[in-house]
Amino acid sequence: MTSARDTVLGRVRDALALAPTPATAVPRGYRTGRTLPDGERLALFTDRLVDYKAEVHPCTADRTAQVVAGVLRDHGARRIGVPAGLDPRWLDAYDGEVRPDTADIPARQLDALDAVVTASAAGCAETGTIFLDGSSGQGRRALSLVPDLHLCVVDLSAVAAGVPEAVARLVPERPTTLISGPSATSDIELERVEGVHGPRRLVVVIRTDR
Amino acid sequence: MSTFLGMPARPPRSPYGTGNLRGDEPFPRAAHQELGNAQLRRNLGRATTTIRAKRLNATGELPDWEALREAGSAIKTDALNRLPELLEQLERKVTEHGGTVHWARDGAEANEIVTRLVRATGSGEVIKVKSMATQEIGLNEHLEAAGITPYETDLAELIVQLAHDRPSHILVPAIHRNRDEIRQIFLDRIPGVDPELDNVPAHLAAAARAYLREKFMTAKVAVSGANFGVAETGTLAVVESEGNGRMCLTLPETLITVMGIEKVLPRYRDLEVFLQLLPRSSTGERMNPYTSLWTGVTPGDGPQDFHLVLLDNGRTAALADTVGRAALNCIRCSACLNVCPVYERTGGHAYGSTYPGPIGAVLTPQLAGMDAAADDPNSSLPYASSLCGACFDACPVKIDIPSLLVELRHQHTEQTGTTAEKLAMKAAAAVMKRPTLYAGAQKAAGLGRALAGRDGTISRLPPPFGGWSDSRDTAAPPRQTFRAWYASAEGRATLRAAADEHDRGPDEHTPDQGEGGMRRRDGEHAPGQGEGGTE
Ligand code: SF4
DSSP, rough: OOHHHHHHHHHHHHHHHHHHOOOOOOOOOOOOOOOOHHHHHHHHHHHHHTTTOOOOOOOGGGGGGHHHHHHHHHHTTTTTEEOOOOGGGGGTTSEEEEEOOOOOOOOOHHHSSSEEEOOSSSEEETTEEEEOOOOOOTTTTTTTTTSEEEEEEEEEEGGEESHHHHHTTOOSSSOOEOOOOOOOTTTTTHHHHEOOOSSEEEEEEEEOOO | SBBBTTTTOOOOOTTTTTTTTTSSSOHHHHHHHHOOOOHHHHHHHHHHHHHHHHHHHHHOOOOHHHHHHHHHHHOOOOOOOOTHHHHHHHHHHHTTTEEEEEEEESSHHHHHHHHHHHHHHTSSEEEEEHHHHHHHHHHHHHHHHOOOOOOOOSHHHHHHHTTOOOOOOSSOOOTTOHHHHHHHHHHHHHOOOOOOOOHHHHHHHHHHHHHHHHHHOOOOEEEEOOEETTTTTTTEEEEEEESSSHHHHHHHSSSEEEGGGGEESSOOHHHHHHHHHHHHHHHOSSSEEEEEEEEEBBTSOOOOOEEEEOTTHHHHHHHTTTTTGGGGOOOOOOHHHHHHHHHHHHGGGGGGGGOHHHHHHHHHHHHSHHHHHHHHGGGGGGGGGOSHHHHHHHHOOOOOHHHHHHHHHHHHHHHHHHHHHHHHHHHHHHHHHHHHHHHHHHHHHTTHHSSSOSEEEOOOOTTSHHHHHHOOOOOOSSSEEEEEHHHSSSHHHHHHHHHHHHTTOOOOOOOOHHHHHHHHHTTTTTTTTOOOOOO
C-alpha cells in the first residue's frame, strides 16, 4: 500500500503538472538594510514600546543594576527568577530573593515568582519588538512566560531599525520568541485588555551606550 | 510513487461529509436567518469598522507596503510552484532536529494521527492553540468521540467552545457575542467561577486566565496549527496575542502541530515579509504581541516530543486548478472579511465553513468541492459576493478574490447545466427578440411596484428570479417604461433639448460630457426617477 507521504507528494506533483505556472522570482523591493542613528532608534523604539503599554527605562550600562533594582522595588517584586547565565552584576543592587532557573523547575514554581529578569537577543525599533532566543542570559521560554512581570534588558546596539534588519540577527535553529508589549486580547467587543495568559507587565531597560 | 509518468491524475477534494468545510444549508437561506439578528449585525458592523480603520493606519505607516505585498505574493506563488521539493526539505529539517513528520491525505487521517499520538502519551486531555486547520478537520469533535478532552485556550475560542457555538470570524471568532452574553456563558460553564463576575472585559479575561492557568500548568499534550513552516531550516511559526500560544507551545511534554501543506515558506528570510504583512493586515497592529518560532526539539527548553502533521485535505485539488490555486496563497489574516459588505451583514456562520467571508467563499469550494449534490451548500458560496473588489485591495498577498469567484461561478454553471440565473437570461433573450412580447413584459414589470415595499425595493421575487432576490433586494421597476416615456410629451421635449445641446458644438465633448451621455442612456430606464440600478 502506498504511504500517505507518497500519495500526498504524488498528488502535489500531479497538480503541478495539470496546472503548470511559470517560475516566479521574488521581488524584494521593500526596505532592507536600513540603519538609523542611535538617537532616532532609541526614540522610535521607546515610542513603539510605550504605545504597547510597556514601561521603558533608558539608561547607561553602568546604571543597569540601579535601574533594575528600582523597577523591581517599585513593582514590589520580592522573589525573582533569572536565567542561569544572566550577568550577575545586573542584580548587584537588588536585595530580594533571586532564584536561578534550571530546566527541571516545574512551571508551577515559576508561577510563584513575582518577576523574571532576562537579557535579549535583538530588538526592532519600528515595531517595538524584543527578540529572545534562549541563549544563556535569556533562559528557556517558560521562564520569561509564566511570571507576571517580565523585565527585559536590551542593548540599544542590538536594536535594529526594521523587521528585516532584526530578523537577520536571529539564529533560526534557536527557539525564538518575539515580544511586542505585554500579553493582550481584544476578543471581547474588541476592547483591548492587557495581560491574559502571558506576563501582564513588560518593563524594558534600554542600555544606550552598548 | 502513486502516479504513472505523463499521466497526472486530478487530486481528490476533501471527502464529502467530513470536517467543517460545508454548512447545512445554502448561503442565501442561512444568511436570511442571520440578517434577522440585529445584535449580530451591530456587533459585526462595529468590529469590522474598527479593525478596518486600524488596519489602514498600520499599512499606511509603511512606505513600502505595496512592495511587501508584491514580495509576499511572489514568495507564496514560488513556494507553491516548488511544493514537492520544499515539503521534502521541511520534513528533512524537522527530522534532523528531533521532530517527527506525519502526512495526512485528508482530515479523517489527520484526526486519527493526532488521536493516536495523544493516546500514546497516556493523557486524556489536550490544550489547544487556536488553529484553522484543526477547525477545518473537526479535530475537537473527533478527540471527544475518542474520549479525549480538548481545551481551547484562545479566549474567543474558549467562549465559542463553552457555548457549544461555532466561530464566526477567522481572527476574532466570538465577535458575534457581546460582553453580557460572554459573562453568562462563563457563569454557566466555568466550574468554580466567581458568581459576582461582572461584564467588564478585563474581569472576564481574568476569569478565563484563572481557569486556563491550571490547565497550562498540568497539561501534558498540546495541539497547535502553524502560520508558517520554513523549509530551509525546519522552523515553525505561531503568531498570537494572548500568550496562550506560548503556554501551549512551551509547557507540555508533547507538541503536535497540524499544518496545511500550503503554509510552507522557502527561506527563513521570508519571515521578514510576512511578519510585516500579517499583523498589520490582521489586527492592524505593527506587530502582534507574541510570535513563537521553534525548530524541532531543543533539549531543556519546551516539549521534548514534537510531531508535525502535514495536511492535504483538498489542497492538492485546489493546486491542480490554474485559477483556483491562487487561493492557497492566503495567510488567513481576515482583512478581506472586514472589508466585505456581504460578510459585514451576514456574519461568518452563514458561510457554513471554517473559512468565512470572501476567501472562504473561494477556498471552501476549492477544498471541498461544490458538486457532490444538487443542493450542496458550497455551490451557493461563489454567489455570496457583490464582486465589489474591496477584498482584492485589502489582501496582503494580492489574491484576486473577485476573479476567483467569477471563475467558480463559471465552473458551477458548467457543472449544473441549469441555474436560476441561466434560465432567467434565456427567458430575457427570448422576450427581447420579439417586440410585442417585450412591450408586454415591460407592462408586467410595472407590477413589480405592487410587489415592492415602501422603500421601493422588492425583497422576494417570483420564480425563476427567486435565487436572485434571496441574496439581494431588487429596486422596483420605474413607474414608466422607456417606450411610454419616449411617447409622452415630456419625453419628446427632453430629447429635443438634448439634441439641441449636442448641436451647439463639438468643443463640449469632454470626457465629462461623454459620461453625461452615458448617464443619459442609463437614465432611459428611469427617467425622472434619479436612481436606477439594483446593485
Ligand atoms: S484572502 Fe488575503 S485578505 Fe483574505 S484572509 Fe487570506 S490573506 Fe487575508
